[in-house]
Amino acid sequence: MFVYKIQVVTRNVNSAGTMDSISVILIGSHGESAKHKLDNWGLDFQDGDMDEYTVSSEEDLGEILLVRIIKEQYLFFPTDTWFCSYISVTCPKGELYHFPYYKWIKGFVTVDIPQGKGASMDFHFWGINALADCMRCKDQNQK
Structure with missing residues (x-):
């Protein structure tokens, strides 16, 4: 039996929480878990909560x-x-995966949240290319 620890964070603003039932399925590179209802004693998914x-x-x-x-x-x-701000999953071997969402979930729906790899773009590089393209266009329009 493999046990995964899940943290679910609800945004800390008025009315960000829900009374709806929340379930989760973990999908990995070697398979997927069964549907699991996330339910602790008391209220879950309230404004600003980090539920485990x-x-x-x-x-x-x-x-x-x-x-x-x-x-x-x-x-x-x-x-x-x-x-839902984000979900974190800790695997049995200790690996930690983050799933940022930062969106409202409305109605009775199923939402797939991909892993946030934390890749960032080099904006300086993109800015230089955009400037070069702009200058090239300007030169062509003046001819």
């Missing part, structure tokens, strides 16, 4: 590539929106 859960899998999922969030109705409550 565990998800078990019969097999090693490998590198976690995607987190699938399923937002469903809870009891008789009407649908509401939820602002």
Whole structure:
């Protein structure tokens, strides 16, 4: 049995939390987990909360590539929106994966959140190329 630790962070603004039921499926390079309802004692997914859960899998999922969030109705409550800031997954061997989202999730939906690799672009390089293209265009228009 492989145990994955999950942290779910809800944005700290008014009405960012939800009363809806939230489930997760971890999708890795070697397979995927079963659907797992994220439910601790008390209220989950409230404004500014960092909720922690565990998800078990019969097999090693490998590198976690995607987190699938399923937002469903809870009891008789009407649908509401939820602002999911990010999800972090710690694997049994200690690897930590981040899944930034920073968006509102509205209605009863399924959302796939890819892993945030933290790659950044060299904006200085792009700025120089854009300037060169602009100058080339200007020169062509003057001829």
